[in-house]
Amino acid sequence: MKTIRLREGKERSLLRRHPWVFEGSIAKGGGDAGETVRVEAHDGQFLAWAAFSPHSQIRVRAWSFDEAERIDEAFFARRLQRAVALRARLGIVSDAMRLVHGEADGLPGLVVDRYGDTLSVQFLSTGSERWRELIVRQLLAATGLSRLYERSDTSVRKLEGLDQRTGWLAGEGATELAITEHGLSLGLDVALGHKTGYYLDQRDNRQRFAALVRQLGCQRVLNCYSYTGGFSVAALAGGARQVTSVDSSGPALEQARRNLQRNGFDPGPHGFADADVNQYLRQALAEGTSFDAIVLDPPKFAASAAHAERAARAYKDINRLALKLLSPGGLLLTFSCSGGISADLFHKIVAGAGHDAGVDAAIVQRLEAAPDHPTTINFPEGEYLKGLALIRS
Structure with a gap:
């Protein structure tokens, strides 16, 4: 068994059962790609059994912190x-x-x-x-x-x-498959869809959106970065009269049309805009358009904390525009799936967007990934999806 010896003082994260060791924490040792290695503190104390990655900045990922366990x-x-x-x-x-x-x-x-x-x-x-x-x-x-x-x-x-x-x-x-969530039918493609085929992490947030749309009587809904229309279907299930789905992927919008149909909704009265969301929001604002509910579920803007500043500007801009487009009493569901943006920072970004828009809003719920995407107490980096449900004053 090959051994990785850490620099003095670099054992603290593994002692807290955090599974990552970065390249700069290693004093000596190595292994083949994916090989199981023994990880020790500078004094030889056992810390973990782990997989070695010779190319990644995350050089070691722990399998087990139990010295008696075998990785087999x-x-x-x-x-x-x-x-x-x-x-x-x-x-x-x-x-x-x-x-x-x-x-x-x-x-x-x-x-x-x-x-x-x-x-x-x-x-x-x-x-x-x-x-x-x-x-x-x-x-x-x-x-x-x-x-x-x-x-x-x-x-x-x-x-x-x-x-x-x-x-x-x-x-x-x-x-091409069809799944059912909270009574709604949704089509997807495991070969061509995003991630593994669909965004299952938003399952419960889509259900919550449908409930809020119904409770608040939202009629005109804008779903930005709509992908295949999960939030659009949820809005219609919640009683919305007109939904506009905006995405830069034509195929995703076609699937969104089919998803409306498979749930008994005529896609004819609804909008499907193949467009850049930022430009769409600006155009809608210039035209004096308003909405009763808006969803902002953008792709990852910051892959790591190093990209947080640039991502913060992008998040702030789309939230500023969305808040200005909301009717008084309107609902905004806004999300970040960027690991480099913490929940606290995201709150501050949205607050800044509201200030710049001259709009106040109440947070009625903080949102996160569905429970089948858990975050452990020792690995906070796993909490990648964070969201806010806001009602404009």
């Missing part, structure tokens, strides 16, 4: 079975859910989503990549499913020195 087939069987069992206990009102959420489930670099009878998986680290074939077998055994599609096509793999890869790892057939 039985280890992965236990971790996967535990993750699947947790989701079964959460009472998720959907046939689609996240089954494995990386570090939060003790499996760094592994993401697994279930869409009905199909699993969609991402191997995002050298550690999960090294155990890929075994993990596939264990996933099929733990879930009893026979279809598994790989979506290891994210830029994170490049940082790990890994090539991108997609395709069926088990089973075959159509990649």
